[in-house]
Structures are given as structure tokens and as C-alpha cells.
Amino acid sequence: MAGRPDRLTLADVAERAGVSRATVSLVLRSSPLVAESTRIKVQRILDELGYVYNRSAASMRASRSRTVGLLVPGLSNPFFAELAAGVDQILDEAGLALFLADSNESVAKQERVILRMREHGADGIIICPAVGTTKDLISRLDAWKFPFVQALRHISPQGDYAGADYEIGMDRATEHLIRLGHRRIAFVGGEHMHSAYRERRDGFVACMRRHGLSPDFILKTPLTRQAGMDAVAAVLEQDEAATAAICFNDVVAFGMLLGLSDRGLEPGVDLAVVGFDDVAEASLSRPPLTTVATLPNQIGQDAARLLLRRIADPHGLPERVILPTRLVVRASCGALRSQRVA
Amino acid sequence: MAGRPDRLTLADVAERAGVSRATVSLVLRSSPLVAESTRIKVQRILDELGYVYNRSAASMRASRSRTVGLLVPGLSNPFFAELAAGVDQILDEAGLALFLADSNESVAKQERVILRMREHGADGIIICPAVGTTKDLISRLDAWKFPFVQALRHISPQGDYAGADYEIGMDRATEHLIRLGHRRIAFVGGEHMHSAYRERRDGFVACMRRHGLSPDFILKTPLTRQAGMDAVAAVLEQDEAATAAICFNDVVAFGMLLGLSDRGLEPGVDLAVVGFDDVAEASLSRPPLTTVATLPNQIGQDAARLLLRRIADPHGLPERVILPTRLVVRASCGALRSQRVA
DNA sequence: TCACGAATTTAGATCGATCTAAATTCCGGG
DNA sequence: CCCGGAATTTAGATCGATCTAAATTCGTGA
Structure with a gap:
């Protein structure tokens, strides 16, 4: 503790209590x-x-710090913030402290942060790898015998992982649109090829194929509202325009809703829109957004539990916790005409 | 480091290099x-x-850990997440690690977390006090000689502080509405009496008084969209209905925009709405939200810089960094009729 | 070649806890 | 009242760095 002049030690207490250290x-x-x-x-x-208590002294001798790291690629994304809240909750219950760091999707910063956590003697790390992370990170973590859990994204099938079943979630959402009668459906959003993107796209493609429909209307965009607004044009002004759009996440979907009303079009009527994540705002957009709930807080909790187990038993078999997603049908897909608000 | 079997030490390196530890x-x-x-x-x-490097060993001897804590009352609030990002950025540059914890507005958890940070030997802490924190926390931090900075909220005028000038920001926003011709203005949102609430409300009250208007149309509500939607009724269905509403933050303002359109009313025409914070979505709502920018990332950076200074010089004079806010005029206040989108 | 101050290097104590192995205390039965 | 085993307590070594004070090496002018 920052050069506090006269910090109490075990010895002081022992003397005062008349027992040994x-x-x-x-x-x-x-x-x-x-x-x-x-x-x-x-x-x-x-x-x-x-x-x-002086944990520096304790962890030095005991070689355990009761500290773990969490590395996310962007705290200002409420999705990761929610994940962090879940992790924090479980660790707090277990009496561990959390080192949180934001890689900002930079592999270099990610590298720096991981080193720092090793230096601080973290007992393990939950990592949501930055875009562009290579497989060898996992091998290195392994070689260092540094307990880790991958969350939300994974760059290697080795090791523990906690995430949501994006593929099935996207499949179900697509199926829902097809049942509503749509045949030409666009998949909108996402620019980087990480596992979370691949899985969602694969779910879409698989479902379309299964129904004999073409899955090639795929639009890559940044994950912002603005990009969603801009995407409206690309989706509608095509020789073969889509009648429905399924978005990589809710943020892009919100953008599309805005883009539609700016053109005087009605979401759910002129174009069905489906999001992904079910963020807090989804039920409050106009119209309310049909989306797929992925429970980031829950995933955070599971990731934390996995890590605690891994720390306790470094050699146990790897586990993958894959939470089911839930399709939340609201008005933006056109299914609930009556509920739509003018 | 979690019982790593054969961790390298200084001695190993020294031997190999043929020099001393x-x-x-x-x-x-x-x-x-x-x-x-x-x-x-x-x-x-x-x-x-x-x-x-083994920082546990180092900090034990050197009594410095190159680690600081950040305590926020709710990570899932993007405002705090953004603050954390700012803090992280400055600390990362300075090569310090960040312990982040979420008190969830619970004084008890806040207490636990602070103790944990002291145990871990954090060199200092940036704290955004939970609702209900009493002044004695500050005295205790002082007594412990634990360097700290208050951010965004403050429970005591002692010590360093980084925040935005809420009072003037709210004053300017109110002034703007009055200039547009409004006389009956409601202040909507906020339920807990912390410094951030008090300052905003005071700015509103001061401005109204200065113009000889009554500042007593104050509505306390939770800080959610839902509450904002519900507040519309209370603001309009009053014997003396307001013609403008100035909200505690953007989230509440978004709720009011939704509430208005649900009733077929037009924000900026039937009721002028102004928010506070200028979150990312503010420019993308319909109509775009007039609001006051408070730059949380910036505040985080300043808080981090203050703490670094305080750690370097524990006895220097306290500093208060109060960032100016900026009124961002968009359409929701009715000022920019021509820019409004149908 | 030697002396001397500056530049480098180092031995050994130290930080404050934990761990090991041994010492002490306690208690009930013989 | 003593003994043996269980229950408690403890002395002293130890973790891996930093710090202090002293030793060594280097370069230079006499």
C-alpha cells in the first residue's frame, strides 16, 4: 500500500493478542x-x-492471488459491460477480485494486458479475444499453464468456453421469417470474421438452404446504427429487393428501423426487421424489435464459474457451456400487426 | 501465479547472465x-x-503496486462504461493496471470492494460513490492515507474531484428553452439525492428563477426509458400543462420521445424535449435529441490523471477538474423545425 | 604506475505473509 | 497421577523481489 508509513502487520496483531504470527x-x-x-x-x-490483510505478501508465499482477469474488446459496448457485470457478480461471491481490461479490439494491447495480468499473478483469465487474434495465443496460454476461459468468441476449440448458441438462434430467427412468408431475406451487418460472426451467418445460411432459398444476400457493415440506416438502401434498392432483413445485432437493426421511417416506410410492413441480442432498448423501439435474446450477464456468470473450476482443477477436461438463445417476437417482423403502434 | 511449478526468478536470470540479482x-x-x-x-x-516479472514480490518490498482501483455504481450504464474506458486509457499509457469493480449502488458492496482494493495494495482509487454513501467514507479514506479521486459524483468537498459542470449545463439548456418562448417547463427524472442530481436540479431552478418563472414542476422518476414514457402523461395532463420538458438524462428523454409518438404527438411541436449527456444514440433518435454533452470518457481521463498526481504527491493541494458541458441543439426542442424529419 | 573519484556491481537484509515440522497443551482412562 | 493421542500453538524457513551500504572496476591525471 503506497508507502503507508506504519502499516500494521501480522506480528503487531500477534503481539497484542499474545499469540504467535x-x-x-x-x-x-x-x-x-x-x-x-x-x-x-x-x-x-x-x-x-x-x-x-496484505495480499501481496500472501500471494507471494502461497502463489495464489485470489484475483482473476477479464479481457473484453470494448467496454463501451453495453453487451460486454453486461458480461462484465455477470463475471463480477460470481467472483465477488467467491471473494475474488477482478482485473478488468479493455483491448479495444487491438491485438497489441491485448498482448500487453495479458502480460500485465501474469505479472500481477492473476489466478486465471477470462478472455474475449480481439479481432485478429491468432490461435497461437491459446497455445501460449497453455504453455504458460495460465488458466483461461474463452467467452462469447473463441479462436480455438481447445479449452473452456462460455457462449450462446448463435447458430441455432439465427437459424430459428430465419425460420420465423420464412414461416411468415418471406422468401428473399438479407443478412445485414458484421465486418470481421470471428467465431461469433461465422456462427450467426452459418445459422442463417443453413436455414435458408434447408428451405431451398438462396442465402447469398449477405451485407457486411460496421456494427453501428449509422451503418444500419445506410443498409436500408442497399437492401431495398436491388434488382431483387429483400422483403425481410435479419441483422447481426440489435444496434444494426435499430439503424434499419430509423432508416425505414426516414423514408416514410413502415418496419414490419414494407420490410420485416429482426435483430439479435435483445438489448434493453429492444422492447422500447418503435416498433418494438423482434430479436434473439443471448443473455450476456448469464454468459459472464458461466464463464466465471468455468474459470473457478479450471483454477481449482487445472487438468480437468475442458468444458463448453453453450446457452440456448430465445426468439423474442415483437412487432418489427410484422408478426404482431395488431400490437403495432401507429 | 497459481502454483506454476517452476516459475523463473530473478536469480535464474542472474545466474544465466553471469551477473547478480x-x-x-x-x-x-x-x-x-x-x-x-x-x-x-x-x-x-x-x-x-x-x-x-513478479509484481507481488515487488510491491511487497517496494510498497507500490502500480495498480489502481476504479469503483463505479453500474457498469451496465454506458455512461460509466465510457468513463471506465477513459480511465483505462490513461492508466494503460502510464503502465498501471486497473482493478475495476461495480458497486451496483450498494453501499455494502462498495465497502467490501474498497477493503479488497486496500488488501491488494492498490496505489489509489477512483470512486464514483454509490447512492447513500456517507461523508465519513471520505474521512476514512483520508485516515487510511489511501489516495483517492471522486468522479462524477462527490459526497464531500474534500479531496480531488473530476466531473462536469452539471449546474451550468442545465442552466444553459433551460435558458435555451426559455429563449424559444417556453414559460412552463418541467424537470423530469432522477430519484436519488446525490450531487449529480442536486447540481442539475439547481441549474434548472436557478435559471427559472432568474427569468421570474416558477421552478416547481419537478418530477422524480427512475432513470429508465419506461419511466420517461410514463412521465409524458404527468407532464401534459396537469391543470397547467408544461410546454417543454428538460430531462435528467438522455435515457429518460428517449422515453419521453417514445411516449409522445405513442400518443400521436410530435416532440418539438407538442412538447419540447431536452436530454442530458449526449450519449451515442442521441443524434439518431427521431427526432434527433437536443441535449447537453458531458464527455464521460474525458472525465475518466481527467480523474485518472488526478489520481496519478495524487499518488506522486500525497500532500499536494486538492484539485477539482470541472469540465464545461456543451449544449447540442438538435430537433427535439423544436428549434430546428426545418431539419426535422417527417 | 599509482591514486582517486566516478561509474558499476553486488552481498545480504528485508518486506509480510504462509508452510512445515515440531513443541505444547488438553483430556480421559488406567 | 501419569500416559498417550488428539487438539492447538508455534519457531523458523521461505516466497521473489528491492534497498542499503559496501565492494569492485574504470578512466584519468600526476
Whole structure:
């Protein structure tokens, strides 16, 4: 602690309580070895003096820091923020502290941050790899024997992973549109080829193929509202215009809703729009957005639980927790005409 | 590091390089004391062996951890996420690691987290106090000699602080509405009495008073879209209905925009609406939202810089960085009729 | 060639906890 | 009242860096 002049140590407490350092240490770790009466006596002194445990010293000797890292590619994306909240919740319950860092989709910063976490002696790391991360990161983590869990995205099938079943989610959403009678459907949004993109696209393609429809109306765009607005033109002004658009995520879908009303068109009537993620705003857009819920908080919790297990048992078999997604039908796909608000 | 079996130490590197531990240590800290030739030789071995610095050991001896904490009351609020991104950026440049925690507006969790950060030997903390935090927290931080900076909210005028000038921002926004001819203006949103609330409300009240208008149309609501939607009724269905509403933040304002269009009313015509924060979506709502930009990323950067200074000089005079806000006039206030989109 | 101050390097103590192995205390039975 | 085993407690080594103070090496002028 930043050169605090006279920090209390175990020895001070021990002396004051009339026991040895070792005993105080046992009390701190609530070991069953110490007698109830001494535990109470020591605890009283501990509180009285306002003793603060020194984890640097502890982790040095015990080679465990009760700290884990979380690396996300963009905190300002509410999706990752929500994931972080889930991770934090589980770790807090377990009494571990969380090192959070944002790679900003930069592989270089990601590299720096991982090193820093190793230096700080983190017991493990939950990592949502930045775009462009190569497989060898996973091999290195392995070689370093650094416990890790991949979340949301994965760059290698090795190791633990927590995520949502994007492929089936997208498949179901596409199926829903096809049932509503759509035949020409566009897949809109996403520019980088990471696992999360691949899975969603594959779900779309698989479903279209299964129904004998062409899955080649795929539009790559940045993941912003603006891009969604701009995409409206590309979707409608085509020799063979689409009647429905299924978006990579809700943000792009919101953009499309805006783009449609700017042109005086009505979402769900002139073009069915479906999003992905079910962010908080989805039920409050006009019209409310049909989307696929992917529960980032939940995924964060699962990732944290996986990591705790991996730390406890470094050699156990890898696990992949893949949460089911849920199609949330609202008005933007045209299914609930009556519920639509003028 | 989680019981890694055979972690390399300074001694290993020293032996391999044919120098003493002390010399290697100096190289690691890039001390000017070591000769260029030895620095190069040692650095080569360091890279070759893939040595990883052990910060636990270092901070124990040096009583500095090159780590700071950031405590926010709700990561899933994009505003705080953005703040965190700003903090992270500055700290990363300075080579410090960030401990991030979310108090979820719970004083109890906040207390737990602060203790954890002290235990981990954080060099300081940036804290955005949870609702209900009492002044004595600040006194305790002081007594512990734990360097801190308050951000966005403050519970005590003591100590460093980084925030935006909410009061003037709200004053200017109110002034803008009055200039547009409004006389009956409602202040909508906010339920907890923290500094951020008080300052915004005071700005509104001061401006109304200055113009001889009544500032008592104040509606407390949760800070959600839903609450904003619901507030529309309360604002319009009053014996003396308001012609303009100025919201605690953009989220509430978005809700009001939705509430208005649900009733077939036009924001900016039937009711002028102004938000606060200028979140990313503000320019993309329909109509685009007039709001006050408060630059959370910037504030995060300033908070981080303040903390770095405070750590370097624990006894320097306290500083308060108060960033100016900027009124961003779009269509929702009715000022830009021509720009409004049908 | 030697002395001397500056530039480098280093031995050994130290930070504050944990861990090991051994010492002490406690208790019930003989 | 002593003994043996269980229950508690403890001394002292240890983790891997930094720091202090002293030793060594270097370069230069006499």
C-alpha cells in the first residue's frame, strides 16, 4: 500500500493478542485448527486495530492471488459491460477480485494486458479475444499453464468456453421469417470474421438452404446504427429487393428501423426487421424489435464459474457451456400487426 | 501465479547472465545505473527465457503496486462504461493496471470492494460513490492515507474531484428553452439525492428563477426509458400543462420521445424535449435529441490523471477538474423545425 | 604506475505473509 | 497421577523481489 508509513502487520496483531504470527494467520484464513476461544480473542484485536490483510505478501508465499482477469474488446459496448457485470457478480461471491481490461479490439494491447495480468499473478483469465487474434495465443496460454476461459468468441476449440448458441438462434430467427412468408431475406451487418460472426451467418445460411432459398444476400457493415440506416438502401434498392432483413445485432437493426421511417416506410410492413441480442432498448423501439435474446450477464456468470473450476482443477477436461438463445417476437417482423403502434 | 511449478526468478536470470540479482533488478526497472553493455546482455537473456516479472514480490518490498482501483455504481450504464474506458486509457499509457469493480449502488458492496482494493495494495482509487454513501467514507479514506479521486459524483468537498459542470449545463439548456418562448417547463427524472442530481436540479431552478418563472414542476422518476414514457402523461395532463420538458438524462428523454409518438404527438411541436449527456444514440433518435454533452470518457481521463498526481504527491493541494458541458441543439426542442424529419 | 573519484556491481537484509515440522497443551482412562 | 493421542500453538524457513551500504572496476591525471 503506497508507502503507508506504519502499516500494521501480522506480528503487531500477534503481539497484542499474545499469540504467535502463525495463529493469527490461521484465524485470518478461518482455519478449523484454531480453538474457538482464541479465534474470538484474535478477531477482536483484528477489528480493534483495523488490520488490513496484505495480499501481496500472501500471494507471494502461497502463489495464489485470489484475483482473476477479464479481457473484453470494448467496454463501451453495453453487451460486454453486461458480461462484465455477470463475471463480477460470481467472483465477488467467491471473494475474488477482478482485473478488468479493455483491448479495444487491438491485438497489441491485448498482448500487453495479458502480460500485465501474469505479472500481477492473476489466478486465471477470462478472455474475449480481439479481432485478429491468432490461435497461437491459446497455445501460449497453455504453455504458460495460465488458466483461461474463452467467452462469447473463441479462436480455438481447445479449452473452456462460455457462449450462446448463435447458430441455432439465427437459424430459428430465419425460420420465423420464412414461416411468415418471406422468401428473399438479407443478412445485414458484421465486418470481421470471428467465431461469433461465422456462427450467426452459418445459422442463417443453413436455414435458408434447408428451405431451398438462396442465402447469398449477405451485407457486411460496421456494427453501428449509422451503418444500419445506410443498409436500408442497399437492401431495398436491388434488382431483387429483400422483403425481410435479419441483422447481426440489435444496434444494426435499430439503424434499419430509423432508416425505414426516414423514408416514410413502415418496419414490419414494407420490410420485416429482426435483430439479435435483445438489448434493453429492444422492447422500447418503435416498433418494438423482434430479436434473439443471448443473455450476456448469464454468459459472464458461466464463464466465471468455468474459470473457478479450471483454477481449482487445472487438468480437468475442458468444458463448453453453450446457452440456448430465445426468439423474442415483437412487432418489427410484422408478426404482431395488431400490437403495432401507429 | 497459481502454483506454476517452476516459475523463473530473478536469480535464474542472474545466474544465466553471469551477473547478480541486483543488477537484473536494475535492468528491469531501467535504472540509469547499469552499463549499456550489461543492459543489453541481460535483456537478451530476459527475452530468451521468457521471464515474467513478479509484481507481488515487488510491491511487497517496494510498497507500490502500480495498480489502481476504479469503483463505479453500474457498469451496465454506458455512461460509466465510457468513463471506465477513459480511465483505462490513461492508466494503460502510464503502465498501471486497473482493478475495476461495480458497486451496483450498494453501499455494502462498495465497502467490501474498497477493503479488497486496500488488501491488494492498490496505489489509489477512483470512486464514483454509490447512492447513500456517507461523508465519513471520505474521512476514512483520508485516515487510511489511501489516495483517492471522486468522479462524477462527490459526497464531500474534500479531496480531488473530476466531473462536469452539471449546474451550468442545465442552466444553459433551460435558458435555451426559455429563449424559444417556453414559460412552463418541467424537470423530469432522477430519484436519488446525490450531487449529480442536486447540481442539475439547481441549474434548472436557478435559471427559472432568474427569468421570474416558477421552478416547481419537478418530477422524480427512475432513470429508465419506461419511466420517461410514463412521465409524458404527468407532464401534459396537469391543470397547467408544461410546454417543454428538460430531462435528467438522455435515457429518460428517449422515453419521453417514445411516449409522445405513442400518443400521436410530435416532440418539438407538442412538447419540447431536452436530454442530458449526449450519449451515442442521441443524434439518431427521431427526432434527433437536443441535449447537453458531458464527455464521460474525458472525465475518466481527467480523474485518472488526478489520481496519478495524487499518488506522486500525497500532500499536494486538492484539485477539482470541472469540465464545461456543451449544449447540442438538435430537433427535439423544436428549434430546428426545418431539419426535422417527417 | 599509482591514486582517486566516478561509474558499476553486488552481498545480504528485508518486506509480510504462509508452510512445515515440531513443541505444547488438553483430556480421559488406567 | 501419569500416559498417550488428539487438539492447538508455534519457531523458523521461505516466497521473489528491492534497498542499503559496501565492494569492485574504470578512466584519468600526476
